[in-house]
Amino acid sequence: xxxxxxxxxxxxxxxxxxxxxxxxxxxxxxxxxxxxxxxxxxxxxxxxxxxxxxxxxxxxxxxxxxxxxxxxxxxxxxxxxxxxxxxxxxxxxxxxxxxxxxxxxxxxxxxxxxxxxxxxxxxxxxxxxxxxxxxxxxxxxxxxxxxxxxxxxxxxxxxxxxxxxxxxxxxxxxxxxxxxxxxxxxxxxxxxxxxxxxxxxxxxxxxxxxxxxxxxxxxxxxxxxxxxxxxxxxxxxxxxxxxxxxxxxxxxxxxxxxxxxxxxxxxxxxxxxxxxxxxxxxxxxxxxxxxxxxxxxxxxxxxxxxxxxxxxxxxxxxxxxxxxxxxxxxxxxxxxxxxxxxxxxxxxxxxxxxxxxxxxxxxxxxxxxxxxxxxxxxxxxxxxxxxxxxxxxxxxxxxxxxxxxxxxxxxxxxxxxxxxxxxxxxxxxxxxxxxxxxxxxxxxxxxxxxxxxxxxxxxxxxxxxxxxxxxxxxxxxxxxxxxxxxxxxxxxxxxxxxxxxxxxxxxxxxxxxxxxxxxxxxxxxxxxxxxxxxxxxxxxxxxxxxxxxxxxxxxxxxxxxxxxxxxxxxxxxxxxxxxxxxxxxxxxxxxxxx
Ligand code: ARG
Numbered sequence: 013x014x015x016x017x018x019x020x021x022x023x024x025x026x027x028x029x030x031x032x033x034x035x036x037x038x039x040x041x042x043x044x045x046x047x048x049x050x051x052x053x054x055x056x057x058x059x060x061x062x063x064x065x066x067x068x069x070x071x072x073x074x075x076x077x078x079x080x081x082x083x084x085x086x087x088x089x090x091x092x093x094x095x096x097x098x099x100x101x102x103x104x105x106x107x108x109x110x111x112x113x114x115x116x117x118x119x120x121x122x123x124x125x126x127x128x129x130x131x132x133x134x135x136x137x138x139x140x141x142x143x144x145x146x147x148x149x150x151x152x153x154x155x156x157x158x159x160x161x162x163x164x165x166x167x168x169x170x171x172x173x174x175x176x177x178x179x180x181x182x183x184x185x186x187x188x189x190x191x192x193x194x195x196x197x198x199x200x201x202x203x204x205x206x207x208x209x210x211x212x213x214x215x216x217x218x219x220x221x222x223x224x225x226x227x228x229x230x231x232x233x234x235x236x237x238x239x240x241x242x243x244x245x246x247x248x249x250x251x252x253x254x255x256x257x258x259x260x261x262x263x264x265x266x267x268x269x270x271x272x273x274x275x276x277x278x279x280x281x282x283x284x285x286x287x288x289x290x291x292x293x294x295x296x297x298x299x300x301x302x303x304x305x306x307x308x309x310x311x312x313x314x315x316x317x318x319x320x321x322x323x324x325x326x327x328x329x330x331x332x333x334x335x336x337x338x339x340x341x342x343x344x345x346x347x348x349x350x351x352x353x354x355x356x357x358x359x360x361x362x363x364x365x366x367x368x369x370x371x372x373x374x375x376x377x378x379x380x381x382x383x384x385x386x387x388x389x390x391x392x393x394x395x396x397x398x399x400x401x402x403x404x405x406x407x408x409x410x411x412x413x414x415x416x417x418x419x420x421x422x423x424x425x426x427x428x429x430x431x432x433x434x435x436x437x438x439x440x441x442x443x444x445x446x447x448x449x450x451x452x453x454x455x456x457x458x459x460x461x462x463x464x465x466x467x468x469x470x471x472x473x474x475x476x477x478x479x480x481x482x483x484x485x486x487x488x489x490x491x492x493x494x495x496x497x498x499x500x501x502x503x504x505x506x507x508x509x510x511x512x513x514x515x516x517x518x519x520x521x522x523x524x525x526x527x528x529x530x531x532x533x534x535x536x537x538x539x540x541x542x543x544x545x546x547x548x549x550x551x552x553x554x555x556x557x558x559x560x561x562x563x564x565x566x567x568x569x570x571x572x573x574x575x576x577x578x579x580x581x582x583x584x585x586x587x588x589x590x591x592x593x594x595x596x597x598x599x600x601x602x603x604x605x606x
Contacts, residue, residue: 013110015118015534017042017051020083020097024053027077031070033059038074040097042532049086049096050528056093067093099528101518108516108527112582117590118533122163129167129361130156133282134368136173137269138182138223141276142417143402143410143476144369150465151399152367153282153599154546161597162541167285167359174266175290175347177234178227180248182265183258184240185230186218193218197257206256208263215264220272223265249341252294266291276420281458281599293350297342300350301335309385310335321381330374333382348379352388363393365544370398370471397544400473402465410476427457430482431490438484440494440606452603456482459489459600466598467550487554489600492591495557497606498564499588506570506581513585514578522559522566526583529559533590537597546598553594560587 013019021040028038037055044052056071063070071093078087078097086098111118132152135141156168187194196214200206234241251258266289277283301317304310310317315338322330334343342350355361366376376396383389401409412418431453435441441449464481468474484490506512518524529552536552539545569580592602 013107014120016099016104016107016528016531017535020051020099023078023081023083024055024074024095024097027074028055028059028070030077031059031073032063033070034062037062043096045096046525048090050099051097053095053097054093056095060093071095101524104524104527104531105516105518107531108518108583108586111530111533111590112513112516112586117586117593118530119161119537119593120534125163125165126362127166127359128159128164129169129355129359129364130159130367131169131171131364132156132367133277133284134171134173135269135273137179137265138227139173139178140224140417141273141420144371146420146423146461147399147402147465147470148367148369149277149280149282150462150599151397151470151546152365154462154466154549154597155365155367155397155544157597157599158537158540158546158549162537167361168283169286169288169355170284171351172266172270172287172289174262174269175252175294175342176344177244177248178231179251179262179265180244180246181230181234182223182227183247183251183261184244185226186222186261189222189226190217193261197261200257200260201250201255203256206260208254208256208259210260212260212264215261218261218264218268220268223269245339245341249339252341272421276424279424279454279458280420280461281601288351288354290344290347290351293347293354294342296350296353297346300353304335304386307386309382314338319382319385321378321385323381330378330381333378345375345379345382348375349382349386349388352379352383352394356388361393364389364395366394366396368396368398370400372396373398395544397470399470400468403473403475405475405477407475423461424457427461427478427482428453430478431456431460434482434484434490435606444605452606455601455603456490456493459493459595461489462599463487463489463492463550466546467554469545469547492553492557492595493600493602494606495560496588496591496595496602497604499560499584499591500602500604502569503581503585503588509570511570511577511581513582514575516582517575517579519576520563520567522563523580523583526559526563526587529556530583530586530590533594536594549594549597553591553598556587556591556594560584560591 017040021038024040025038029035033055037058038053039055040051040053042051043049056067056074059070060067068089071089074095075087075089078084083100083103084097085100088096090096130152133145133149135145152168156166160166187197192214196212234244247258251262270287304319309319311320316334317336318332318334320332333345335346337343355364373396380394383394384391404410410418435453435456441452460481467487481488482490484494518527533552536548539548567580569577569584572580595602
């Protein structure tokens with residue numbers, strides 16, 4: 013059984029067609045005036061233009077055709093020709109029952125699933141993650157879950173930044189600080205047959221803290237001092253040529269960083285199917301460059317090799333893709349192009365989403381155009397799903413009080429601390445064991461961060477305000493978890509008393525509203541999917557909690573007579589399942605109690 017909106021949409025569309033209106037005008041939307049109607053259609057206005065008749069006359073003819081439909085309790089005309097539809101209670105009850113009986117609570121499956129690759133998080137070796145990476149992780153994780161849930165075959169890839177100039181900077185900085193490491197690098201570089209997978213004791217002394225400390229200094233020196241920069245570039249080229257010393261040391265950097273990152277991602281409820289690095293695309297580059305050359309796409313430009321991607325009619329001039337720099341090294345864009353090829357060979361995705369900061373829009377436009385020109389992906393199969401920034405109260409991308417980049421691990425700890433405080437204030441979870449309390453605090457923290465992010469349309473920037481994010485009231489993650497936990501405890505009580513859910517009937521307005529809200533799930537999923545915008549789903553979760561809250565206040569459950577009681581219990585059970593499902597698709601887990 014499809015959702016009410018779509019079913020009514022088809023009926024209204026057919027009625028419009030019968031009076032001669034062009035296809036598509038009869039679109040049905042949720043009513044702007046819920047006090048008057050459940051759904052509405054503004055099609056008479058559009059049809060009036062096409063048919064040259066007054067809109068009210070057209071609306072009248074459409075209404076007459078709809079009048080006998082048993083699914084409708086009322087259909088009338090408002091203002092210049094708005095058609096208002098009120099759904100019959102029995103029909104709402106039947107739909108609610110179908111949702112209750114469906115393990116997916118009314119969510120459909122895609123008719124034509126695709127293989128979809130999602131590129132998100134994009135953390136880098138040594139460079140600390142900033143808020144852009146946080147937003148990417150939250151958005152990408154949600155899209156991965158949503159796309160998979162609707163039926164696509166999805167792979168999520170972390171696209172680890174492990175291969176650029178910053179690697180040369182780090183190799184140099186570590187060697188400068190530690191002569192023993194420098195000597196070992198030199199010794200291994202002179203041994204061309206050295207095993208590249210070996211573990212070298214001296215290198216194992218390098219820790220993440222060392223990299224964190226050395227990288228910012230080295231980056232600053234590289235900016236200020238051309239000689240230092242040249243050396244870093246040379247070391248990068250050495251690494252990319254797999255000089256054993258540079259390469260084995262680099263593997264240590266990548267390993268220590270990855271361990272720490274995976275731990276942080278896990279606490280955030282973010283996981284990847286693939287943890288590929290930019291370095292994994294490197295072996296494909298020589299053949300790719302040859303292929304691009306054979307296709308006549310490469311142009312020599314002052315010693316570098318580029319692809320011109322500008323098109324006639326572009327609003328701004330797009331720079332070319334730099335494929336091989338004048339020093340002969342592969343660039344960020346080269347790696348992205350080779351990664352497209354790599355993914356084509358291993359998974360052949362029909363669609364690829366890059367959940368990356370809006371500030372990289374040009375980069376992706378350039379890479380995508382080059383990929384289409386080279387035939388590495390069909391036109392339109394690559395999409396940059398950009399997002400705005402998370403700002404501090406100063407309106408600039410969020411920084412710590414000391415002005416540094418906030419590290420993900422610190423952010424998580426800070427958020428958990430706030431969650432513990434709030435739980436204590438609200439006297440929640442205090443009767444539980446310390447482990448159980450900590451688990452709840454962790455879930456509340458993740459819910460607060462993720463919901464605060466995902467409730468905004470991704471293109472919008474928002475202000476980081478932990479106090480607001482963490483409130484148990486208002487449109488927040490903790491509020492939604494609290495509502496879900498309340499229902500869980502209600503259901504436990506019902507179970508203990510032997511009360512079971514039964515057939516759904518609709519009597520009270522609050523029952524009606526709750527059922528109509530349950531019905532809107534599929535539309536929210538479709539919108540979030542089509543627009544790559546989980547905020548539609550976040551909005552739905554919030555509306556559901558609100559509708560439940562009103563229902564719970566107006567409609568006693570345990571005290572009602574048996575048939576009503578079991579119907580209401582069925583509504584509550586279904587709402588909880590749908591809410592948990594929606595939250596899960598946002599990447600948010602719900603505790604059992606609080
Ligand atoms: N590592 C990059 C950065 O920190 C983000 C990677 C985004 N993904 C991609 N395929 N380029 O800016």
